[in-house]
Amino acid sequence: MSEDRRTEGQSEQSPWDMASGAFIAWRSGDAGAMDELVTTMTPILWHVVRAYGHDRQSAEDVVQATWLGFVRLHRTIEDPQAVASWLITSARRGAAAQARAARRATPVQDETLHAALPDAESAEASAVRDDEAARLWGAVASVDERCRKLLRVVAFMDRPDYQSISQDLDMPVGSIGPTRARCLAKVRTALMKGGER
Numbered sequence: 771m772s773e774d775r776r777t778e779g780q781s782e783q784s785p786w787d788m789a790s791g792a793f794i795a796w797r798s799g800d801a802g803a804m805d806e807l808v809t810t811m812t813p814i815l816w817h818v819v820r821a822y823g824h825d826r827q828s829a830e831d832v833v834q835a836t837w838l839g840f841v842r843l844h845r846t847i848e849d850p851q852a853v854a855s856w857l858i859t860s861a862r863r864g865a866a867a868q869a870r871a872a873r874r875a876t877p878v879q880d881e882t883l884h885a886a887l888p889d890a891e892s893a894e895a896s897a898v899r900d901d902e903a904a905r906l907w908g909a910v911a912s913v914d915e916r917c918r919k920l921l922r923v924v925a926f927m928d929r930p931d932y933q934s935i936s937q938d939l940d941m942p943v944g945s946i947g948p949t950r951a952r953c954l955a956k957v958r959t960a961l962m963k964g965g966e967r
Contacts, residue, residue, distance in 0.1 A: 785810050786854045793853040797844070808837065811854060815861040822865040828872070832864040839864075909960035916941075917953035924950055 783791070788810045795803035815836055819829045839860055847856050891899075910921055919939055924930050936943045 785814060786851070789854040789857075790850045793844075793847075794850045797850075807853075811857050812837075814854070815857060818858055818861045819865040822869045824865060824868060824872075828868055829865075832861060832868050835864050836861040905961060905964055906957075909957045909964060912960045913953060913956045917949075917956060920946070920950055921953050921957065 789807055792803045792807035792810060796807060812833060815833050816829060819832045819836075824832065836857060840857060847853055910918055913921075916939070920935070920941075923935055923938070932943045932946050935941070935946055939946075941949065
């Protein structure tokens with residue numbers, strides 16, 4: 771209320787009294803009283819909602835939802851003195867719910883997510899690796915038994931001991947290298963034929 775009106779002898783009403791009076795008048799059929807109620811309470815609701823850290827658009831949504839809920843549920847307010855508290859409580863609940871929803875929906879930057887997750891192979895990379903391994907061992911299975919044995923021994927040893935391979939496979943040490951090369955060529959051919967399917 772302006773300073774001029776107070777000097778004219780009118781007492782200054784609190785927003786709560788103004789809201790209560792406007793509510794009573796609106797319920798009694800004065801449609802214009804709703805404008806007075808909105809004018810009185812919207813700045814207060816705005817501050818309540820913004821206290822939750824909402825940006826302008828989110829705050830407007832919450833305040834609008836508060837007024838819509840009020841229009842739908844105004845008959846549940848029995849005491850006109852409680853109208854301001856009802857609106858503030860509704861706005862507070864709406865703001866809190868909106869804040870929770872916003873936190874759940876906030877995207878996480880890849881760098882932040884990567885730091886929080888253990889280093890793991892992606893599902894795609896794992897599927898490709900498994901497919902390649904299946905194709906490779908399928909090609910190995912297609913060659914003769916002597917090649918399969920030689921390739922399995924060589925594949926799982928960092929530095930194969932040709933002397934022990936010679937004894938295990940009953941093969942001269944000098945023929946292990948050339949035999950391995952021929953076996954690998956057979957596997958390569960089998961892989962290429964498999965890729966042409």
